[in-house]
Amino acid sequence: MAEDGGPCVVAAVGQGGLCLIAVDAQAHALGLRPGEPLARARARIGTGIAVYPADPEADAAALERLCVWARRYTPTVAPFGAAEGGDGLFLNIAGASHLFGGEAGLIADLAERLAKNALPARLALADTPGCAFALARYGGARSRAPIVPPGGNAAVLRDLPVTALRLEPGIAASLRRLGLRRIGALAEAPRAPLARRFGQDLLTRLDQALGHRPEPLLALGEAPSFRATRGFLDPIGHQDVIVAVVRDLMGEVAPRLEAAGLGARALRLTLHRVDGHASTLDLGLSDPTRCPAQVGRLLDLRLDRLGRELDAGFGFETLRLDVTATGPIRPIQVRLVGGASAGQGIGRLADALRQRLGRRLGRPEFRESHIPERASAPRRWMPPDRAHPARRRAAEGPPCRPLILLRTGEAAQEVFSLAPDGPPQRFRWRLRLHRVAHAEGPERIAGEWWREDAPVRDYYRVEDEAGRRLWLYREGFHSANAAARWFVHGLFA
């Protein structure tokens, strides 16, 4: 909105320079319309227009935020796609309206909340998305949201222009030229010639609006089957209170999960702020659970980590807990002594660490490779029933692999060897001179030719006079012409 209260418009680069893509009420009253070149608008109106550059990404993000917010009414919320202009949203309120005192109550509540947030919106309620869209866009009176009674689609749509059917601009223009200006006329026209001339899309749109053909909505996220919501008269903002409420919500969900023999594997908490902003927190669990205390604790850890990142503003007015993924809970024989089994304890630890520090627990894992740096790497920890066991047993013989493996070989300088192809007598590495007291080797490890053309490495285990044990290798075969290149690759305990 312009600071001085004058008309304001949003412009973006279009055909032949900057064009208007959105205008506010004042600009609309002055006769400005989206699509008009900015220069012409300025010439007609004068310079008193505030012009803002378009930001489609921010628009899309704002629309998504609005969709998340609108989930308070129903889990199925779909943002407008490209055909609808991408500036609105569909709510499928089938089976949800009674929670808000019927359809009229829901629409009134929605209108009131949107108005409170200074979002001018046009609402319409109908049997089909197509009809609701047409009414909201071309329905005329703005004062009251039209509610179409069941089966009343055709009657309402009859007098609306054909553009209300979400048609491509070219098709709409051709239809107007043919004299088919109203949807009623289109519906009465013979279908076969229309399909031949304009393709199937036109009839699909018409049938969708009239309810002869279903229109699936591309809902944002999936509709979870287990959820609990709580609204507050006074907004809450304190961490302990939020955790206590979530524990209660989980307590509400738990019996339903139990009846289904399931446990929550992933949870989503949506926090609705007083000012209409909604933020979501996802909690993952390694073992399915129904335990409210465990969920509460994980959330507590997560909030600890988020700290000020989660802005409570003036407080949250509604908290909703959705179970987004479930898994079967197998009853576990609890030992009389010692409580939970070891695997469970580690699972809880993994969850707690993930919530508190945002990182995953790992375990060393082995791979089939002779190249030392490829042969082992930490891998994500998995619960015992899903884990792959580490394939290598503890060794019996003397250590032949270092305890610390450097990421890549680090070049050893000032290398001095007695024999040209023998191990070094002394070398400098990381600024320290190492005098070799004992060397064992070589252990030759060839590169993996099917991956890359890496030179052969000759590894030596070396102990220096101070007792430090290192793992060195010479790159490539010995050659009389080139100086040998030595690298330190690891440290033994």
Next chain:
Amino acid sequence: MRSEDVVHAGAGREEALVALRARLQAPALNSVAGALPFGIADLDERLPTRGLALGSLHEIAPGAEGAEAAALGFTLALVARHLAAKPGEALLVVARGHPIPYGHGLADLGLDPGRLLLFEVETDTEVYRAVEEALRADGLAAVAGLVDAGLPLKQGRRLTLAAERTNPLLLILRPPGLDEANGAATRWRIEAAEAARDRFGALTRPRWRVRLDRCRNGRNGDWLLEWDNAAHRFDLAKTLARHAPAARAGHG
């Protein structure tokens, strides 16, 4: 209320004092549910609990720059020894500055990689948080933290308090220098030492020069320890004679 009973009921002043002293010492000893013995009489005798007390904090530091690998080896050898005796898993929390131990190297040292958990974090603060969290978990027999800087008193106290309930082996490995009071039960200083040799002169078991630098209610000491990775056993190194080639190299 009981102590008063003792004082009044005791026949003499001496007797009451003895009883009171016993009561004073009792909590300190009772809180220790167990210990990890080294299996070396001379070493275990110097520790008040005849071994590394479980459920209290032990600090390990390299004796000098360049002995980091030896100190890590000693730390992990202790973990391996504990895991061989107790069920459960071990957790290693590693701060950014430290290298992650190599899987095959761990196995060579006698640690079962299937029972070791790794957790990589950025800062020391995160190490302490993760270790504290781990001390609350069931099923962990040993927790070791590798930190970038010294161990501050506040963190040391927090860890000690947290460890008292679950009684795991708790080790913190820190860089050399930076000695400060931190509430740890023992402080160990590790330096590299020449490895044991077999009769052909090949390197076999790793050895470390181990110094018990501080020990609450115990005595300090100095040992040259040898780690048997197959039997999970510490031995006192027999430093009688050096093998001929090694001796020659040492003088040359």
